[in-house]
Amino acid sequence: MKFTLKIWRQKNATDKGGMVTYKVDAVSPDSSFFEMLDQLNQQLIGKGEDPVAFDHDCREGICGTCSLYINGRPHGPIRGATTCQLHMRSFRDGETIYVEPWRCGAFPVVKDLIVDRSALDTIIQAGGYISINSGGVPDANAIPVPKPNADSAFDAAACIGCGACVAACPNASPMLFVGAKVSHLALLPQGRIEAERRVQQMVAAMDSLGFGFCSNTYACEAECPKEIKIANITRLNREFLAAKLAAEKEKNGGFTI
Amino acid sequence: MIKLKANAPGVPLADQWDAYKAGCKLVSPNNKRKLDIIVVGTGLAGASAAATLGQLGYNVKSFCYQDTPRRAHSIAAQGGINAAKNYQNDGDNVFRLFYDTIKGGDYRSRESNVYRLASISPEIIDLCVAQGVPFAREYGGLLANRSFGGAQVSRTFYARGQTGQQLLIGAYSAMSRQIAAGTVKLYNRRDVLDIVIVDGKARGIIARNLVTGEIERYSAHAVVLATGGYGNVFYLSTNAMGSNVTPVWSAYKKGAAFANPCFTQIHPTCIPVHGEFQSKLTLMSESLRNDGRIWVPKEKEDAELIRQKKLRPEQIHESKRDYYLERRYPAFGNLVPRDVASRAAKERCDAGYGVDGHGRAVYLDFSDAIERLGRAEISARYGNLFQMYQRIVDDNPYRTPMMIYPAVHYTMGGLWVDYELMTTVPGLYSIGECNFSDHGANRLGASALMQGLADGYFVLPYTISGYLSHEINTPPIPTTLPEFHLAERDVIDRLSRLKKSGGNESVDHLHRKLGKIMWEYCGMSRNEDGLTKALGLIAELKAEFEAGVKIPGGLKEYNPELEKACRVEDFIELGDLMVRDALHRKESCGGHFREEYQTPDHEALRNDDDFAYVAAWEHKGRDAAPEMHREELHFETVKLTQRSYK
Ligand SMILES: Cc1cc2nc3c(=O)[nH]c(=O)nc-3n(C[C@H](O)[C@H](O)[C@H](O)COP(=O)(O)OP(=O)(O)OC[C@H]3O[C@@H](n4cnc5c(N)ncnc54)[C@H](O)[C@@H]3O)c2cc1C
Ligand code: SF4
Ligand code: FES
Numbered sequence: 004m005k006f007t008l009k010i011w012r013q014k015n016a017t018d019k020g021g022m023v024t025y026k027v028d029a030v031s032p033d034s035s036f037f038e039m040l041d042q043l044n045q046q047l048i049g050k051g052e053d054p055v056a057f058d059h060d061c062r063e064g065i066c067g068t069c070s071l072y073i074n075g076r077p078h079g080p081i082r083g084a085t086t087c088q089l090h091m092r093s094f095r096d097g098e099t100i101y102v103e104p105w106r107c108g109a110f111p112v113v114k115d116l117i118v119d120r121s122a123l124d125t126i127i128q129a130g131g132y133i134s135i136n137s138g139g140v141p142d143a144n145a146i147p148v149p150k151p152n153a154d155s156a157f158d159a160a161a162c163i164g165c166g167a168c169v170a171a172c173p174n175a176s177p178m179l180f181v182g183a184k185v186s187h188l189a190l191l192p193q194g195r196i197e198a199e200r201r202v203q204q205m206v207a208a209m210d211s212l213g214f215g216f217c218s219n220t221y222a223c224e225a226e227c228p229k230e231i232k233i234a235n236i237t238r239l240n241r242e243f244l245a246a247k248l249a250a251e252k253e254k255n256g257g258f259t260i
Numbered sequence: 261m262i263k264l265k266a267n268a269p270g271v272p273l274a275d276q277w278d279a280y281k282a283g284c285k286l287v288s289p290n291n292k293r294k295l296d297i298i299v300v301g302t303g304l305a306g307a308s309a310a311a312t313l314g315q316l317g318y319n320v321k322s323f324c325y326q327d328t329p330r331r332a333h334s335i336a337a338q339g340g341i342n343a344a345k346n347y348q349n350d351g352d353n354v355f356r357l358f359y360d361t362i363k364g365g366d367y368r369s370r371e372s373n374v375y376r377l378a379s380i381s382p383e384i385i386d387l388c389v390a391q392g393v394p395f396a397r398e399y400g401g402l403l404a405n406r407s408f409g410g411a412q413v414s415r416t417f418y419a420r421g422q423t424g425q426q427l428l429i430g431a432y433s434a435m436s437r438q439i440a441a442g443t444v445k446l447y448n449r450r451d452v453l454d455i456v457i458v459d460g461k462a463r464g465i466i467a468r469n470l471v472t473g474e475i476e477r478y479s480a481h482a483v484v485l486a487t488g489g490y491g492n493v494f495y496l497s498t499n500a501m502g503s504n505v506t507p508v509w510s511a512y513k514k515g516a517a518f519a520n521p522c523f524t525q526i527h528p529t530c531i532p533v534h535g536e537f538q539s540k541l542t543l544m545s546e547s548l549r550n551d552g553r554i555w556v557p558k559e560k561e562d563a564e565l566i567r568q569k570k571l572r573p574e575q576i577h578e579s580k581r582d583y584y585l586e587r588r589y590p591a592f593g594n595l596v597p598r599d600v601a602s603r604a605a606k607e608r609c610d611a612g613y614g615v616d617g618h619g620r621a622v623y624l625d626f627s628d629a630i631e632r633l634g635r636a637e638i639s640a641r642y643g644n645l646f647q648m649y650q651r652i653v654d655d656n657p658y659r660t661p662m663m664i665y666p667a668v669h670y671t672m673g674g675l676w677v678d679y680e681l682m683t684t685v686p687g688l689y690s691i692g693e694c695n696f697s698d699h700g701a702n703r704l705g706a707s708a709l710m711q712g713l714a715d716g717y718f719v720l721p722y723t724i725s726g727y728l729s730h731e732i733n734t735p736p737i738p739t740t741l742p743e744f745h746l747a748e749r750d751v752i753d754r755l756s757r758l759k760k761s762g763g764n765e766s767v768d769h770l771h772r773k774l775g776k777i778m779w780e781y782c783g784m785s786r787n788e789d790g791l792t793k794a795l796g797l798i799a800e801l802k803a804e805f806e807a808g809v810k811i812p813g814g815l816k817e818y819n820p821e822l823e824k825a826c827r828v829e830d831f832i833e834l835g836d837l838m839v840r841d842a843l844h845r846k847e848s849c850g851g852h853f854r855e856e857y858q859t860p861d862h863e864a865l866r867n868d869d870d871f872a873y874v875a876a877w878e879h880k881g882r883d884a885a886p887e888m889h890r891e892e893l894h895f896e897t898v899k900l901t902q903r904s905y906k
Contacts, residue, residue, distance in 0.1 A: 015817065033534040033654070041768070042537055048766045048821065053813050056820055058327065060500040062540040064648075065425055066331040081651075088651055113471055114818040121448070124328050128440040132433030133392045137312040137717045138383070140390040144347060147401025157394040157419060160426060164330055187392065194392050 004030045004091055007099040008043065010055055013112050020112065022101075032092035036079065037062060037069070039091050056115040064088040064228065067163030070170070071116055072103045077167035077226045085165065085228040105166055107175040109213040120166045122212045123180060129208035130201040131184045133194050152190050159186035161229045168223035168231075174215030179223040181205055182235035189242055199246035206243055262517050262878045264891040268372035268679045273897050274354075277376045280679070281722055285729035292317035295728050296480035296736060298465055300452045300507050302329030304424070304709060305692025306486030307431035308716025314438030316721060318728075321478055322435070323447045323467060325502055325823075330432040333488050333500040334712065337424025338545040339408060340416035341709040343381035348405050352413040354378045359898055360411055361707060364597070365672075365700020366850035366866060367900050368520070368874070370893060372679055373697045377707075380714045385417055387717060391430040395419050408546065408705045416706045421545055421644055427709060431716070450476070451823055452507045453751045455483060455514050455688065458743045462688035465507075466744075466751045470823060473816040475751055477744045479737035482687045482724060485511060486716070489671040489693040491524065493831045493838065494783070495775020497668040498530060498543040504827040505834050508675055508694050516683040517676035517876035517889060519696035521834065522842035525703045525851045526784050527669035528601035531652050532621040541667040542652060544645055546705050549594045549601070551629035551638065552662070555581045556613040556622050563613045573615070573623055573661050584608055592905040599702050599851050599864075600905055602666035606784050607862075609665070616663050625661035666784060670708060672699035672851065673841070676876040676891070680723035681715060684876075687727060691715035696874065702850025758825045759815055763808020767824045770805055774832055777801065782839050787855040791843040798836045805832055837877060837886060844888065847871045868900050 005028040013020025027043045034042070037059055044054035060068040069086040073079035079089045094100060102116065110118040148156075160183070168179035185202050188194030194201075217236060224233040269279045287295065295318050299310045302324040310322040324332060344357040358378035362369060385403070389395065395417050396404040405414040419426040438444040449470040456464035456479070464479035490505035491497040512518045529544045557563045558580050565571035584604055586593045596604075605622045608614065615621050630638050635658060639646070646657045653663065675683045675690035677697050683690050692712040699707075781794035805828070813819040848857045848864035849871070857865040874891040 031535050031537065034537055035539075038537045038539050041539055045766055045768065048810055048812055051810070051812055054821060056818055060326060060331060060502050061333065061336050062501060063336060063542045065422065066326075066333075066335050066500065068326060068331050084651065088648075090652070090654070092654060117818070120327060124330075124436065124446075127433065128436045132437045133390065134437060135387075135390050136315050137308070137387055137434070137721070140386045143345070143385045143389040143395075144402050146389075148397055149401055150397045150399050153394050153397040156392070157426070160392075160394050160419075160429060161422065163425070164328065187394070191392050191394070193390055 004032055004094070004096045006030060006039070006094065006097070009099060009101045010116070011103040012055070012115055015114055016111055030091050032090070034091050035062065036073070036086055036089040036091065056117050058117045059087055062087040065163060067165040070105050070118065070165065070167070072101070072105070072170065074101050077105070077170040078228050083228060083230045105170040107169050109175065110166060110169065122214070123164050123166060123177065125212060126177065126181060126205055126208045127184065130197070130204035131188070133188060134197060146192050148191060156187050156190040159183045159190070159231065159235055162231050163229055165228060167226050167228060169214065171222040171226035172215070172217070173220055173222065174218055176215045176217040177209055178217040178236045178239065179227060179231055179233070181209055182239035183231045185242055186235040186238045189238065198242060199249055202239065202242040202246050203250070262515070262684050262876070262889055264517065264676065264684070264876055264889055266370060266372065266678050266891060273371060273375045276372055277379060284722055284726045287725050287729050287732060289317050291732040293319065295319065295731060296321065297482050297484060297724070298323070298478060298480040299484045299486060300465065301332065301486030301488060301692070301694070302432070302435070303332035303334035303486060303488055303692060304428055304431055304712035305716045306484070307332065307428065307435045308713050309484055309486060309691060309720050310444050311431060311434035311438055312717050312721045313724070314435070314441070314443035317443065320438070320444040321447060321480060322444055323450045323452055323465070325449065325451050325470065327448055329435060329446065329448070330429060332428060333503055334428045334709070335425045336498070336500065337709055338421045338543065339547060340406065340418035340423045340706045341384070341427065341713070342408070342415050342706040343385045343417060343710065344378055344415060345382050345385060347403060348414045350413045352415050356413065357381060357415065361698070361704065362700070362898050363903065364702060364704035366702050366903065367700065367868065367872065367895065368523070368849055368893065369698055369700030370874070371895060371897060376719065377698050377711055377714050380718045381710055383718060384710060384713045388427060388430050391434060393419065393426045393430045406547070411704070424709060427713065431713070447478070451826070453826060454510045454747045455507065456743050456747045457514050457685065458737065458741055461686045463737045464739065464744060466747050468751070468755075471818055473814070473819060475748055477739035477748055479739045479744070481728060481731045481734060481737065482689065484689040484691060484720065484724070485675065485694055486692045487694045490831070490834060491668045491671050493774065493835055494668040494778045495772050496533065496538060496541050496779070498527060498541050501540060504830070506827055506830050508690070509830040509834060511675060511683060511685065511688060511690070513879050514685060515879070516685045516688060517878055518673070518837060519676035519874050519876045520673035520841065521838045521877065522782065522845065523672035523699070523701050523851050524668055525598060525670040525672060526602040526666045528598055528605060528666045529624065529664045530667035531649065532616050532663050532665040533618070542648070543667065543669065544649065544662070544664065546598070548624060548642060548645060551633070551641065552594065552624040552626050553583055553628060554585050554594050554601070554605070554622055554624055555583045556608045556615060558582045560612050563615060563619070566615050567617055567619055582613070589905045596905045597702065597704065599853070602784055603853060605666055621663035621665045623661035624664045626657065627661070630658065668779070668783070670703055672696065672701065672703055676874065680726065681720055682723070682727065689720060689724060691720055700850060701852055754826070755815055755822065758809065758829070759811050759822060761806070761808040763810055765804070765809060767809050767811065767821055767828050770801065770809060771824070771828045771831065774798070774801055774828070774835055778835055778838070782842050785853040785855050786842045788843065791839050794839045795836065798832060798839065802832050802836070805829060840886065841875055841877065845871060845875065866902070872900070
C-alpha cells in the first residue's frame with residue numbers, strides 16, 4: 004500500500020513546529036501503524052534526515068505510552084484500540100493521513116509527536132492510592148469483596164493513563180482519567196476509608212494543573228482505547244459532592260447547612 | 261578475581277529467612293534519612309523496592325526511561341502470579357511451590373533463594389489486595405485462582421488478562437505516595453548508561469536525560485538495578501521496544517558477574533511473524549492451551565496447499581490432522597511446559613508442516629471446545645484474546661483456528677547475586693528479571709511477577725540494611741569525585757564515537773541482523789556447529805557496527821536513534837556472551853536445548869554430574885575472553901529427577 008503522510012514536526016518544546024509531507028510505499032496491510040512509521044523513519048535515516056519521534060513501548064496496547072491524533076482522532080479510527088494496535092489495513096490504499104501530537108495545554112510538546120503527560124502522574128500523587136505500608140497487612144481473604152464490585156473496580160482500573168480522553172475533550176478535561184481512578188478505589192472496601200480525602204485532593208490537583216472542566220461532551224468515552232465508561236465521571240461527581248458535604252458538616256460542628 | 265559466595269544462613273532451609281531477619285543489622289530511622297539509594301527501573305521489582313525503601317525513610321532516587329513509572333514493561337504480563345495460599349484447599353503449600361519451582365527450573369536454581377520466594381509469596385497477595393489490586397473473585401467475595409501450565413494445584417492469582425498491569429499500578433501508586441511524601445524522587449526519561457564505582461563500592465550512575473541529551477551524575481550509598489530482561493537481544497520478542505541490557509552490561513563490565521546468560525524462555529503461544537518490517541511479537545496468554553488443541557496437517561501436501569491459501573484448515577478432516585502434543589505427551593497433552601511445547605512446534609514446522617505463508621506457524625484450534633462449551637463460554641473465557649488476535653491477524657478465531665508460533669519471552673540469566681541480592685560488586689544490588697537467582701533453566705509461568713514483588717517489597721528492604729548499617733557514617737557521596745568524572749567522560753566519548761561513526765546502515769538494520777543470528781543459532785535449540793558459527797557471525801557484526809552506524813540528529817537533543825545505538829552495541833556484546841555460555845554447557849536443561857544431548861525420544865538430557873552449577877562470567881577486558889566461574893548448586897531438600905511429561 005502507498006500513503007501520503009502529513010506529520011507534525013517540532014524540534015523541541017520551544018520550536019514553533021509545522022506539518023511536513025512524506026510519502027511511503029510498499030507498506031504491508033498487516034503492518035501496524037508504528038511499523039509503517041518505522042518504515043518511513045528508515046527511509047529518512049537513509050537520506051540522513053531526522054526520523055520522526057513518537058512515543059511507544061509495549062506495542063501491544065497496554066503500556067499507554069503511544070499517543071497520536073490520526074486524522075484528527077486520538078489513537079486513530081478504530082474504537083477501543085491504541086495507536087499501536089492499529090493496522091494499515093484500516094486505511095485506503097493511497098490515502099493521505101494526518102498525524103499530530105496530543106494538543107492540550109497541560110501536555111506540552113517534547114518533540115514531534117511526543118508530549119509530556121506527567122501532569123497525570125501529579126494527579127495520582129495527590130491521592131490516587133491507598134495509604135498502606137508494605138508488610139503487616141491482614142490476610143487477603145479477610146475482607147471479602149462482592150464479585151460485581153471487584154469486576155467494576157477492575158473495569159475502572161483498566162485505564163492505561165494514555166491521555167486520549169484529555170486529547171479528545173474540547174475542554175481538555177481529564178475527568179475520565181480521574182473518575183476511573185476514584186471509582187477503582189472507591190468501589191473496594193480497602194479504598195473507602197480515605198475516599199473523601201482522596202477525591203478532594205485529586206480534584207484539587209486536577210484543577211491546579213491547567214486542565215479544563217468537563218462539560219459532558221462524551222468525547223472522552225468515545226475515544227478511550229480501554230472503553231472506560233462515562234459512569235466513572237458520574238461516580239466522581241457523586242463522591243466529590245459527598246466529600247464536600249461531609250467537609251462542610253465537619254466545619255459546622257456536625258450540622259449540614 | 262571474582263569470588264562467588266551465596267551466603268545463605270547455615271540453618272535448615274525452612275528456617276533460613278527467619279534466621280536471617282533475626283540476625284541482620286538494622287538502620288535506625290534517624291540514620292535512614294541520611295542514606296541515599298538509587299533504584300534503576302520502575303517495573304514490579306523497582307517500583308516495589310522504591311516504595312518500600314522510601315516508606316522506611318531512606319532517600320530514594322528512582323530512574324526509568326519511560327515518561328512515567330506506570331509504563332514499565334511489567335505492565336504487559338497477562339497470565340497471573342503464583343502464591344502458596346492454598347485457598348482452594350487442593351493441597352498446596354510453601355514446600356510444594358518451592359519444589360515445583362526448582363523442578364520447573366530443571367534444577368539449575370538455588371534452593372535457598374527459591375525457598376524464600378515460595379515462603380514470601382502469600383504475603384505478596386495480602387499486600388496487593390490491601391493496595392486495591394482488583395484480583396478476580398468468586399461470588400462469595402473471596403479470591404479466585406486458576407492453574408497454570410505444568411502445575412497440578414490452582415495457585416495462580418489473576419486480574420483478567422492484565423495481571424501485570426494491575427500489580428504494577430499497585431506498586432506505582434505505593435511509589436506515588438512516597439513521591440508525594442518526598443522520600444522518593446523520580447527521574448523519568450533517563451537512560452542509565454554507566455555505574456560509578458568508588459573504592460570498590462557502587463556509588464552512583466551516569467544517566468542521559470533523554471529529552472535534553474544532557475549527561476547527568478547521581479550518587480548514592482547503594483545502587484539497585486531493577487532493569488528487567490534482555491530478550492530484545494533477539495530483536496523480535498514479546499518484550500517492550502525499549503527493554504535493554506545497558507545498565508546490567510555496564511555493571512558486568514565493572515566487575516559484576518553475569519550468570520547463565522544463555523537461559524532464555526521461549527513462549528509457545530505468540531502471534532506468528534508476518535513480514536520483514538515486523539518490530540514486535542505479541543504474546544497470547546498461555547491459558548489458551550487449557551481449551552485449545554494444537555495441530556498441523558498430517559500430510560505435507562495439505563500443509564503446502566494451506567500455505568498457498570488453496571485450502572482452509574476447516575477443510576482438513578479430523579483424521580488428517582496431527583495433534584502432535586497429544587500424540588507425543590499423552591499425560592499432559594496440550595498443557596506440557598513451555599519449552600516442550602515450543603520445541604515441538606518448531607520441530608513440526610522445520611519438518612515442513614508449518615501452516616502460514618512462511619511455514620512458521622501451527623494451529624491452536626477451539627472448535628472442539630466451542631462445540632463442548634458453547635461459543636458464549638469460550639467468549640467469556642478468552643474473548644479479549646480472540647479480539648486481540650483478530651485485530652492483528654484479521655481472521656476470526658471462532659471460525660478458523662488461530663495460528664501461533666513460539667517467541668522469545670523471558671530471560672532467566674542475569675547478574676549473579678548472593679542470598680542478599682547483592683552482585684559481586686559491593687553495594688550493587690540486582691532484583692527482578694535482571695538478576696538470575698530464582699529461575700534456573702526454564703521458567704514456569706506466573707513466577708516472574710512473584711519474584712519481582714518478593715524482591716522489591718520483602719527481600720531487598722531487609723538485606724540492604726545489613727550493608728547500609730556500615731555506611732551510616734559515610735556522608736552523602738559527592739558527584740565531583742574523579743570516578744564520576746571518568747565515568748561521565750567515558751559515556752560522552754562513547755556517544756560521540758557512535759554519533760561520528762557515520763556508516764551506511766541504520767541501527768535497526770544491524771539489530772535485526774543480530775536477532776536473526778541469535779534466533780537461528782542460540783534460540784530454541786542449539787548445537788556446537790551452529791554456536792561456533794554464531795561466534796564468528798557476531799564478531800563480524802561487531803566489526804560492522806564499529807565501522808559505522810548511521811545516526812542522524814544531535815547529541816544534545818531528543819535522539820531515539822542514538823539511544824538505540826547504545827542498546828544495540830551492548831546487545832551485540834551480550835549476544836557473544838550468550839553464545840559462549842550455550843557452547844560451554846554441554847547438556848540440555850529446560851530452556852537450553854543442545855541437540856547433541858537428548859534422549860532417544862528427543863527429550864532434553866540433563867547432565868547433573870557435570871553441570872549442576874551456575875555459570876557466572878567475569879569480564880576480562882575489551883579484547884579478552886570472559887572467564888567462567890562456577891557456583892556449585894547443592895540440593896539438600898529436593899531429589900534431582902528427570903522431568904517427564906509423557
Ligand atoms: C508479554 C509478557 C507477558 C508476561 N506474563 C507474565 C505472567 O503472566 N506472569 C509472570 O509471572 N510473568 C510474566 N511475564 C514476565 C514478567 O512480566 C517480567 O519478568 C517482569 O515483569 C519483569 O519485571 P522487572 O521489574 O524485573 O522489570 P521491568 O518491568 O521490565 O522494568 C524494567 C525497568 O527498568 C527501566 N530501565 C531499563 N533499562 C533502563 C535504562 N537503560 N535506563 C533507565 N531505566 C531503565 C525501565 O524503564 C523499567 O522501569 C511476562 C512477560 C512478558 C514480556
Ligand atoms: S480513561 Fe481511557 S483515554 Fe483516558 S487515560 Fe485512561 S485509558 Fe486513556
Ligand atoms: S505502545 Fe504500549 S499501548 Fe501503545
